[in-house]
Amino acid sequence: MNICLGFDGSEKHDFTAIRAETLGGWQFTPTYGPDRRPTIWDPAEFGGRIPREEVHAAVEELFTAHKVERMYCDPPLWKTEIEAWSSKYGDDRVIQWETYRQAPMHSALERFIVDLESGALLHDGCPITALHISNARMFARTNQRYIILKPSAHQKIDAAVTSVLVHEAACDARAAGWSTGWKPQDGISRQAYGFN
Template sequence: MWLPPPEPGTSIAAGFDGSLNDDWTAIKAETRDGYIFTPRYGPDRRPTIWNPAEWGGLIPRQQVREAWDEVVETYDLRRAYCDPGFHDETSWESDIEDWAAEWGEKVFISWPTTSMQRMYPAIRRFESDLTALITHDGCPLTIRHMRNARKLPIRRVYTLGKPAQHQKIDLAVTSILAHEAASDVRSEGWPSREPTDTRVICFT
């Protein structure tokens, strides 16, 4: 059961994980109450998830830009943590800078997941909050990526990795980014609490 997104005007935080031609790209969002969902955009209400195999082998950057435009217009976006990827031709750093220039430098923030000082605490917080705070919309693609994710040890902590190249985890990573952004906004004092749909699904 894939539930619809929250009502327009809902206050949210978001996460973004960008790629080019192999891994997936996605936008995930979280409400103040910890409800993680996949926004929709365009006339066909497509989910904000892009598999390059469905787009001729390359992530459609303009589609991502159109999706962000609709997310910002539809919701009260407080914070978006965006992973730019690597510093090469696949990077989304310039795109993120453009979004920040248009919609706010305090809203769109570059958040590289390659920094273990950031990523490990974010993973641990997400794991902890799974049992007490987080619910979600039942997005089957996100559930699949969550199930694919494996803990890979690195310098006595761990990061997330995929069991095989075709078993993607990008939507799991993007959900963690959305939750980290939402957690930081909550810690700063999220000013309002909207009523949430009682039909929620736990990841566990």
């Protein structure tokens, strides 16, 4: 399957997540490894730290099992790994995309919300992602922009950020000529994610 990927990593306080999107706008949480675990890691499940070897194994499996058009990665705390993935899989495919940039992130959030509302973006209903999206709060910035942040330390939003990243990667890939892939027959609407 042809897909795009989004990656948001952390070290020990937040989750690390990889989400995927098809050409047809179907977004999902991939699975990997012998137990087919979802590509969302809670450090609390691994002794308080993100298991970097598990993340590397998942990335390798995704690039082996699928044709990855683009992978947008938020670089803080994972810059070395992202550079290694870029070197291994191609710097035109693995791209650092900093989510702290207010103007690009605002635009990406706007596109994500509009595409969910219109049905151009569908999703798998991943419960962790749904929780993270419901936790996300919009905080105003200058120039009539906003960003999303977690309202408290225990209300994680990492899978939400990753969902926005992968959608931006997929939209940019489509604009650059991505034209082969699987289209969903069915999907889950924006309301299933908890948006009103």
